[in-house]
Amino acid sequence: MLTQLTEMNAAVLYGQEDVRIERVPMPHPEKGEIVVEVQAALTCGTDLKTYRRGYHAKMLALPALFGHELAGVVEAVGAGVTRFAAGMRVVALNSAPCGKCFWCARQQENLCEDLLFNNGAYAEYIRIPARIVEKNTLVVPSHVPLEHAALTEPLACVVRGLEESGARPGDTISVIGAGPIGLMFIHAAALSGLRVIAVVKRPEQVESARLFGAEEIVRTTGTRDVIAAVRGFTEKGRGVDIAIDAAATPMTWQWAVDMVRRGGTVNFFGGCAVGTRVSLDTNRLHYNDITLKASFHHTPATCRRAFDLVVSGRFKCSEYITGRARLMELNSVFRKLMDRSNDIKTAIIP
Structure with missing residues (x-):
C-alpha cells in the first residue's frame, strides 16, 4: 500500500541528455489530489527535445521529474475527492487551465495565463494536482488498454490543430x-x-x-x-x-x-x-x-474528444505504440529515438 512506502523509482532530468533513475520520496495526495500508480508512460517528441536540449522553458525547472503522457490506476485520493477512488483506471492529462483569466474566458484555455503543467510520468507513481483532477482526469473503460489511453494528450493537441484549421x-x-x-x-x-x-x-x-x-x-x-x-x-x-x-x-x-x-x-x-x-x-x-x-497545446474539450476517439477503437492505438521498455531502460530508449529509429512511441512500463 502507498502509506507503507516512503520511496519510489523515478526518472529525474538534470540537463542535456542527463536523465537518472533515482529513488525519490513517494508522493502523497493533498486536498483535492490523487496519486496514480503509473501503468504506462509514453515517449513523446516534446520529451525527446527536452532530453536533447536539457530544458523546457514552460513545463519544468531542473532538476525535475520527467515525462507527461500517462495512464494508470488510482492508488490514493486526498480529502474532498469524490469522483475518483482507489483502484479506478484513469488517464490524467499533463495540464489544466485556471478557467478564470482573460484567455480562459474566451475559450482559449490552451493560452491560460496560469496554465498548470504536471510532469513525472516516468515513475512508479505520480501525484495529480487538484486542478488537473477536477478538469482533466478521465476514467478509462475496462476494455481500453491503459497504454492506449495514454495517447489522449498528444491526440488532443492534434484534434485541436485540425479543428483550428x-x-x-x-x-x-x-x-x-x-x-x-x-x-x-x-x-x-x-x-x-x-x-x-x-x-x-x-x-x-x-x-x-x-x-x-x-x-x-x-x-x-x-x-x-x-x-x-x-x-x-x-x-x-x-x-x-x-x-x-x-x-x-x-x-x-x-x-x-x-x-x-x-x-x-x-x-x-x-x-x-x-x-x-x-x-x-x-x-x-x-x-x-x-x-x-499556429496551434499550441490542447483544451479540456479537445482532450475529451481525443479520449472519445481512443475509446471508440477507431484510432489505431496498437500500431502507434511500437515498443515497450522498463523504466530503467529509459536512457537507452531516448538514445535510440535520437538515432531516428523506426519506433513511433515506446510505452515505458514502470
Missing part, C-alpha cells in the same frame, strides 16, 4: 513530417474524412504514412520540387486546402505556405527553435487570401 470532410490536406505527431495528424485527418498527402523524408516513413491513412506520399529525398509534387496530387495543381507543418523547420514552414491553394489555411503546428525567423512571400499571402495559424 477548419478541416472539413472532403478537404485535401498535406501533412509535412511523419514523426509521432505527423503520423497522428495523418490518421486523425483520414478518420475525419480528409484526403491526406503525406510529405515524408525516410523510406520507412512511407509505410507508416500509408498505414495511418495517407492516400499520396511525397518523399523529400529524391524529389526535385516538393511543392510541385504535392500540388501535382491536387486538381489542376491548385494546391491543398490545408497544409500542416509537423516538422518544425524554417524550410518546411515555407513549403506549407507554397503548397496551399488560394483561400487555404496553413497551420504551423511544429514549433521551431527559439529565435528562428522565416521569410514568407507577402504578395502571395495577401493576394491569395491565405490564412496562417
Whole structure:
C-alpha cells in the first residue's frame, strides 16, 4: 500500500541528455489530489527535445521529474475527492487551465495565463494536482488498454490543430513530417474524412504514412520540387486546402505556405527553435487570401474528444505504440529515438 512506502523509482532530468533513475520520496495526495500508480508512460517528441536540449522553458525547472503522457490506476485520493477512488483506471492529462483569466474566458484555455503543467510520468507513481483532477482526469473503460489511453494528450493537441484549421470532410490536406505527431495528424485527418498527402523524408516513413491513412506520399529525398509534387496530387495543381507543418523547420514552414491553394489555411503546428525567423512571400499571402495559424497545446474539450476517439477503437492505438521498455531502460530508449529509429512511441512500463 502507498502509506507503507516512503520511496519510489523515478526518472529525474538534470540537463542535456542527463536523465537518472533515482529513488525519490513517494508522493502523497493533498486536498483535492490523487496519486496514480503509473501503468504506462509514453515517449513523446516534446520529451525527446527536452532530453536533447536539457530544458523546457514552460513545463519544468531542473532538476525535475520527467515525462507527461500517462495512464494508470488510482492508488490514493486526498480529502474532498469524490469522483475518483482507489483502484479506478484513469488517464490524467499533463495540464489544466485556471478557467478564470482573460484567455480562459474566451475559450482559449490552451493560452491560460496560469496554465498548470504536471510532469513525472516516468515513475512508479505520480501525484495529480487538484486542478488537473477536477478538469482533466478521465476514467478509462475496462476494455481500453491503459497504454492506449495514454495517447489522449498528444491526440488532443492534434484534434485541436485540425479543428483550428477548419478541416472539413472532403478537404485535401498535406501533412509535412511523419514523426509521432505527423503520423497522428495523418490518421486523425483520414478518420475525419480528409484526403491526406503525406510529405515524408525516410523510406520507412512511407509505410507508416500509408498505414495511418495517407492516400499520396511525397518523399523529400529524391524529389526535385516538393511543392510541385504535392500540388501535382491536387486538381489542376491548385494546391491543398490545408497544409500542416509537423516538422518544425524554417524550410518546411515555407513549403506549407507554397503548397496551399488560394483561400487555404496553413497551420504551423511544429514549433521551431527559439529565435528562428522565416521569410514568407507577402504578395502571395495577401493576394491569395491565405490564412496562417499556429496551434499550441490542447483544451479540456479537445482532450475529451481525443479520449472519445481512443475509446471508440477507431484510432489505431496498437500500431502507434511500437515498443515497450522498463523504466530503467529509459536512457537507452531516448538514445535510440535520437538515432531516428523506426519506433513511433515506446510505452515505458514502470
